[in-house]
Amino acid sequence: MTGYKVLVVEDSPTMRQLIVFALKRIRGFQIVEANDGVDGLKKLSAEKFDLILTDINMPIMDGLKLVSMVRNDPNYKETPIIVITTEGATEDRERALALGANEYITKPIQTMKILETVKKLMSV
Amino acid sequence: MSHHDEENDAAGRADEFLQVFKKGAEFTQDLLKENERLRFRVVKLEETLKDKGHEIVADGPEALELKKKILELEQEKEEILGQIKVVEEENQNFANRYVEIEEENNMLANLYIASYQLHSTLDFKEVLKIIQEIVINLIGAEEFGVLLLDEKTNLLEPVASEGIETSAMPSISVGSGIIGESVGSGENYFIESMQGYERDLHKPIVCIPLKIKEHVIGVIAIYKLFEQKDEFTNVDYELFTLLAGHAATAVFSSRMYSDSERKLSTIQGFIDLLTK
Numbered sequence: 301m302t303g304y305k306v307l308v309v310e311d312s313p314t315m316r317q318l319i320v321f322a323l324k325r326i327r328g329f330q331i332v333e334a335n336d337g338v339d340g341l342k343k344l345s346a347e348k349f350d351l352i353l354t355d356i357n358m359p360i361m362d363g364l365k366l367v368s369m370v371r372n373d374p375n376y377k378e379t380p381i382i383v384i385t386t387e388g389a390t391e392d393r394e395r396a397l398a399l400g401a402n403e404y405i406t407k408p409i410q411t412m413k414i415l416e417t418v419k420k421l422m423s424v
Numbered sequence: 425m426s427h428h429d430e431e432n433d434a435a436g437r438a439d440e441f442l443q444v445f446k447k448g449a450e451f452t453q454d455l456l457k458e459n460e461r462l463r464f465r466v467v468k469l470e471e472t473l474k475d476k477g478h479e480i481v482a483d484g485p486e487a488l489e490l491k492k493k494i495l496e497l498e499q500e501k502e503e504i505l506g507q508i509k510v511v512e513e514e515n516q517n518f519a520n521r522y523v524e525i526e527e528e529n530n531m532l533a534n535l536y537i538a539s540y541q542l543h544s545t546l547d548f549k550e551v552l553k554i555i556q557e558i559v560i561n562l563i564g565a566e567e568f569g570v571l572l573l574d575e576k577t578n579l580l581e582p583v584a585s586e587g588i589e590t591s592a593m594p595s596i597s598v599g600s601g602i603i604g605e606s607v608g609s610g611e612n613y614f615i616e617s618m619q620g621y622e623r624d625l626h627k628p629i630v631c632i633p634l635k636i637k638e639h640v641i642g643v644i645a646i647y648k649l650f651e652q653k654d655e656f657t658n659v660d661y662e663l664f665t666l667l668a669g670h671a672a673t674a675v676f677s678s679r680m681y682s683d684s685e686r687k688l689s690t691i692q693g694f695i696d697l698l699t700k
Contacts, residue, residue, distance in 0.1 A: 314541045314557040321537055322530070387559060388652030406652045408564030411530035 303342060304422060305330045305347065309340035309354040309366060310384075315409065318386065319353060322411045326424060337361025349379065350424060353414075356385040356396070364399055371400030379420040384414065441525060443696045445518050452511050459504050466497055531659045534562055535666055537541035542674040546681040551674045552584040555644070559665060560586060563660060564653035565630075567623065569593045572634075572642035572675065573607065580607060580643060587648065594625055606631035607643050612664055614656070623647045630656075632664045641672050 306329050310316040320331050332349070334340035336358045344352070352370065356363035363383060370376045383401045385392070393404045403417045418424075473490060538558045545551060552570060559565045567587030571580040580603065582593035599608040603626065606613040613631035615621065621629060628645035635641070 312557045312561065314538065314554055316543065316563045317537045318534055318561070323534055386564075386566070386649050386650055407561050407650065408653060409534065409561055411534065412526060 303328050303330070304350040304424075305332065306351045306353065306418075307332050307334060307340060307343055307349045309334040309337065309352065309358070309363065311336050311355060311358040313405075315355070318403075318411075319414065320344070322414055323353075323418065326413065326418065328424075335377045337363065337366035340366050344370065344373070344376065348375065349416065351380050352376075353382045353384060356381050356383060356387055356392070364396060367396060367401050382414075382417055382421070384409070393397075441521055448511060448514055452508075454513075455504060455507055455511065459501075461502055462497060462504070466494075469493060469498050489540070508667060527659065528634060531663065535663065535670075539670040542670050546678050548675070548678040548682045551671075551678040555671050555675070556584055556586050558671075559644060559646070561664060562667075563646070564650045565648065566650050567648035568628075568644060568646040569625075570644055571596065571603070571641065572679075573598065573640065580604065583642075588625070594627070596626070601626045602628060603631055603643055603645050605619060607633050610635055610638060610640050612661075613667075618649075618654075630664070632668045634668050634675060636669070636672045636676055641676055643673070644668070 306323060308316055308319050308331060310319060310321070310333075311332055316333055320333060323329050323331055325387060330342055332347075334343050337354075338361045340352075340354065341361070343349075354363040363385065367383065368382055370379070370381060380402045381400060382403045382405060383396045384405045384407065385396075386407045387393075388406045396404050405413055405417060469490065541554050541558075542551065555570055559568055565586070569582050569585040569587075569588060569590065571582050571593070573579075574581050576599050580596040582590050582595070582600065584590060585593055596603045596607075597606050602613055610633050612633065613628075613695070615629040618629055625647070628647050629649070630644075630646040632642045632644040632646075634643060
């Protein structure tokens with residue numbers, strides 16, 4: 301058992317289910333879901349997470365704002381963040397990475413790519 | 425085929441693949457053992473040669489016998505090396521098949537989630553929203569519309585869209601143009617080449633008729649994919665067909681449910697008026 305806690309921040313329930321379903325294939329991951337950036341921040345302050353996966357385009361607070369706020373929190377300076385988004389432009393990728401995201405994956409969802417990235421970042 | 429059957433089928437293929445892989449591993453083990461045995465024989469023969477070196481005459485019968493054995497061993501070695509190469513190629517094929525099966529499993533898992541979400545509600549608007557989420561997140565479409573068939577007028581009316589205003593989308597007669605023909609025939613339509621394509625609301629790049637068996641109730645017309653998605657994969661084609669069926673039944677049942685709810689509330693209103 302790895303015992304890692306993972307937060308999935310995504311406003312689309314379908315997409316969230318797809319990501320959660322994929323992550324459940326890695327044994328020992330405890331997955332918590334959040335509907336948007338604000339909900340994500342609430343959950344991040346309530347307990348410590350080892351990995352964050354977030355969408356960019358979300359209501360209330362978008363993923364980039366979330367990445368930036370997470371990186372300013374001393375508890376999450378080193379926590380891996382994966383951005384999963386429809387935005388495929390190079391400048392969007394660069395912006396997310398500059399704000400502190402570790403990996404940037406574009407939609408349509410590619411389960412294998414997500415799993416490979418998570419395994420690489422978490423060394424599992 | 426139901427999801428359960430598809431999952432069983434995938435699991436069956438995974439088992440079959442594992443069995444073949446195990447056999448390959450056992451065969452490789454046997455070859456390695458054989459190789460080890462032959463190496464041992466060569467060493468023994470070399471020792472024998474060394475011990476008897478002074479007694480062996482260069483062209484004598486013993487020397488000839490040893491040369492023959494060496495030749496045989498060389499041939500066996502070549503055969504083993506050839507077999508190892510074949511096994512390595514087979515292993516590569518197994519690895520490729522493993523990746524293919526993984527992809528198929530992922531596709532089935534995605535489809536399971538998609539259909540589960542589609543059938544998780546009887547709210548018509550929510551069903552349309554889920555269809556949009558699936559087309560965006562699983563297919564990778566940036567601009568598309570969902571049109572439903574009005575059986576009274578035989579017109580396809582736009583009910584939802586992404587990247588285009590729904591009100592800007594045209595109503596289309598069944599049988600007319602690419603969208604109408606696709607609905608008329610019930611066949612998926614894919615543009616031959618996306619090179620140089622410019623958006624025309626009557627000429628989408630993909631049309632997926634929403635079908636319940638042979639009964640078409642609407643269509644998904646795609647006009648633009650994400651820039652990172654430049655072509656369709658085989659998985660996409662399977663996804664389109666399977667999704668069209670699930671989306672169609674979800675739309676049909678939710679629409680029937682909201683119609684019946686509306687009728688019920690009207691009847692209830694009348695009853696209330698009459699009884700008060």
